[in-house]
Amino acid sequence: MRVAVIRYPGSNCDQDALHAIRDDMHLQADYVWHEDRSLSGFDAVFIPGGFTYGDYLRCGAIAARAPIMAEVQRFADEGRPVIGACNGFQILCEAGILPGALMRNERQKFLCKDVYLKADNRTSIWTEGVDRVVRIPIAHGEGRYIADDETIEKMEDREQIAFRYVDPSGNRVDESNSNGSIHAIAGVVNEKGNVLGLMPHPERATHSKVGGTDGLLILNALNLVGSNL
Amino acid sequence: MTTVRVFVTLKPALLDSAGRTVAGSLQKLGFSEVEDVRIGKMIELNVDSFDETRVREMCEKLLANPVIEEYRIEVAR
Numbered sequence: 623m624r625v626a627v628i629r630y631p632g633s634n635c636d637q638d639a640l641h642a643i644r645d646d647m648h649l650q651a652d653y654v655w656h657e658d659r660s661l662s663g664f665d666a667v668f669i670p671g672g673f674t675y676g677d678y679l680r681c682g683a684i685a686a687r688a689p690i691m692a693e694v695q696r697f698a699d700e701g702r703p704v705i706g707a708c709n710g711f712q713i714l715c716e717a718g719i720l721p722g723a724l725m726r727n728e729r730q731k732f733l734c735k736d737v738y739l740k741a742d743n744r745t746s747i748w749t750e751g752v753d754r755v756v757r758i759p760i761a762h763g764e765g766r767y768i769a770d771d772e773t774i775e776k777m778e779d780r781e782q783i784a785f786r787y788v789d790p791s792g793n794r795v796d797e798s799n800s801n802g803s804i805h806a807i808a809g810v811v812n813e814k815g816n817v818l819g820l821m822p823h824p825e826r827a828t829h830s831k832v833g834g835t836d837g838l839l840i841l842n843a844l845n846l847v848g849s850n851l
Numbered sequence: 852m853t854t855v856r857v858f859v860t861l862k863p864a865l866l867d868s869a870g871r872t873v874a875g876s877l878q879k880l881g882f883s884e885v886e887d888v889r890i891g892k893m894i895e896l897n898v899d900s901f902d903e904t905r906v907r908e909m910c911e912k913l914l915a916n917p918v919i920e921e922y923r924i925e926v927a928r
Contacts (some may be wrong), residue, residue: 677913679913680916683913687912706910716916723916725865725866725868726868726869727868729868730868766868768865768918769918770918803908
């Protein structure tokens with residue numbers, strides 16, 4: 623398993639992602655520049671967080687049109703694992719690889735804290751290992767997930783809601799949904815379940831010395847798939 | 852050269868949290884007549900020739916996100 627960590631101008635969680643995959647998960651990972659046009663030799667993609675292009679126009683809008691995105695789309699279509707965290711989630715939505723959009727937090731504030739997540743289903747590679755409530759950090763100003771009712775209904779039917787914000791006991795309460803996302807949605811997957819976008823940062827929770835290891839339950843999908851694609 | 856203005860606004864049904872904050876501030880300043888504020892973007896393009904189809908394509912491909920936004924095109928006279 624070799625993971626491509628895509629770098630754009632303004633990515634700032636790229637080193638965290640590379641470190642988590644290499645040093646905490648003991649998998650291969652390398653950076654890929656957004657202007658590259660090939661992901662040959664890679665098995666999975668991690669689109670890291672940050673403020674690509676200074677969040678100009680809309681968060682992730684310009685990065686979503688980068689040359690490398692045609693390859694990310696190919697990975698998505700071929701069923702290979704793709705994960706986008708925070709700005710990476712915004713980029714995947716802007717690219718149309720995932721449904722919906724991320725808007726300014728309901729109460730305007732930039733939120734930087736730990737949140738609790740519950741997997742809504744266990745049918746995706748990204749959720750099958752998440753058998754309990756997990757604690758993962760968030761750091762975003764525009765993480766309020768939105769999609770129209772019809773889209774949400776379809777996503778519910780197809781088990782595309784991956785994670786929701788909950789309290790430490792796993793209950794969905796308004797206070798846990800701090801950015802005001804529709805139906806407390808924290809992360810979603812594509813129809814095939816191989817592409818995950820989420821606002822929390824699993825790559826920041828992969829070692830007991832830096833805020834816990836719950837992120838590994840999500841990132842373990844990279845281990846499940848192996849290189850047999 | 853023609854100047855084209857593209858106005859991008861959030862769909863009316865969506866909460867504009869920035870607009871709501873500005874409305875609250877205006878009300879605190881005594882502008883009690885303000886009921887609601889919506890904030891959008893105005894993107895000014897200078898093009899060597901104006902073709903509405905092309906500008907629409909720009910809006911669909913990049914300038915607006917159809918999931919959350921609407922747009923309107925205006926040609927400066």
